[in-house]
Amino acid sequence: xxxxxxxxxxxxxxxxxxxxxxxxxxxxxxxxxxxxxxxxxxxxxxxxxxxxxxxxxxxxxxxxxxxxxxxxxxxxxxxxxxxxxxxxxxxxxxxxxxxxxxxxxxxxxxxxxxxxxxxxxxxxxxxxxxxxxxxxx
Amino acid sequence: xxxxxxxxxxxxxxxxxxxxxxxxxxxxxxxxxxxxxxxxxxxxxxxxxxxxxxxxxxxxxxxxxxxxxxxxxxxxxxxxxxxxxxxxxxxxxxxxxxxx
Numbered sequence: 001x002x003x004x005x006x007x008x009x010x011x012x013x014x015x016x017x018x019x020x021x022x023x024x025x026x027x028x029x030x031x032x033x034x035x036x037x038x039x040x041x042x043x044x045x046x047x048x049x050x051x052x053x054x055x056x057x058x059x060x061x062x063x064x065x066x067x068x069x070x071x072x073x074x075x076x077x078x079x080x081x082x083x084x085x086x087x088x089x090x091x092x093x094x095x096x097x098x099x100x101x102x103x104x105x106x107x108x109x110x111x112x113x114x115x116x117x118x119x120x121x122x123x124x125x126x127x128x129x130x131x132x133x134x135x136x137x
Numbered sequence: 138x139x140x141x142x143x144x145x146x147x148x149x150x151x152x153x154x155x156x157x158x159x160x161x162x163x164x165x166x167x168x169x170x171x172x173x174x175x176x177x178x179x180x181x182x183x184x185x186x187x188x189x190x191x192x193x194x195x196x197x198x199x200x201x202x203x204x205x206x207x208x209x210x211x212x213x214x215x216x217x218x219x220x221x222x223x224x225x226x227x228x229x230x231x232x233x234x235x236x237x
Contacts, residue, residue, distance in 0.1 A: 029219065041226060048219035057216025061223055064209045070225055 027052045028078035028085060029134045037119075037126040039098040045072050050136065053080040068096040078133065083109055085133045102127060110135045203230045 031048040051057035056077040063070040075090040086107050093100045108114050111134055119126040200213035205228040212221065212232060221232040 031219075042224075043226075044222075044224040046220075046222040048221070049214065049216045050219060051216040055216070058214070059216075059218065059221070060211075060213045061221075062211050062213075063225065064211070 025137055027136050028080060029136050030076055030078065031132040032074060033130045034091060035128040036093050036100060037124060038093055038095045038100055040124045041095050043072065043093065043095065047074060053078060070095050080135060085109065087133060100125065100127060108133050205230050
């Protein structure tokens with residue numbers, strides 16, 4: 001039993017060391033630009049994040065502002081299929097008591113920028129997204 | 138003479154069913170329980186292996202804080218962040234990171 005455990009540990013150590021980095025060749029680089037107006041308050045976030053195909057990347061920015069706590073989360077999972085990139089997105093914005101969520105799936109190609117925009121004038125809400133996807137080499 | 142008769146003639150076999158009788162005058166020695174060191178070591182190693190497996194399967198996550206005009210923003214990233222520009226009203230900050 002002890003020998004088995006030791007063998008497992010010895011086998012796992014190099015496996016962990018050889019784990020490919022997220023931003024290696026074949027992974028997907030996503031450059032986002034998210035602009036939102038929520039309850040009259042304007043917020044924008046432009047993260048560039050890389051992850052391996054099929055793996056989720058999550059970026060969260062949260063403020064400690066007691067009067068109007070702000071929290072933005074961008075979760076994205078790219079899946080490379082030949083020259084196509086299937087992108088699953090989940091964007092959540094919370095500013096004070098107001099919140100906004102956009103969940104979408106889109107298919108794009110290497111080097112292409114996708115833009116989306118929607119607005120609700122009555123609720124003073126606006127959401128704009130652009131995302132450039134690139135397969136790293 | 139049948140087998141049953143032979144067995145019945147041997148006193149030890151009369152008590153073969155049910156608890157075995159211990160002849161008077163004999164003392165039993167209590168065997169001390171096996172020390173649990175090996176079990177502890179195996180458990181510890183199993184925990185280490187489990188932790189290693191959990192760590193290997195879990196994507197790396199890092200976080201840091203940025204203070205702007207008295208407000209602290211906590212940025213946490215799962216994946217590899219290359220950069221971040223953020224604007225909250227009049228407050229803005231830029232974070233550079235990654236290997237690009």
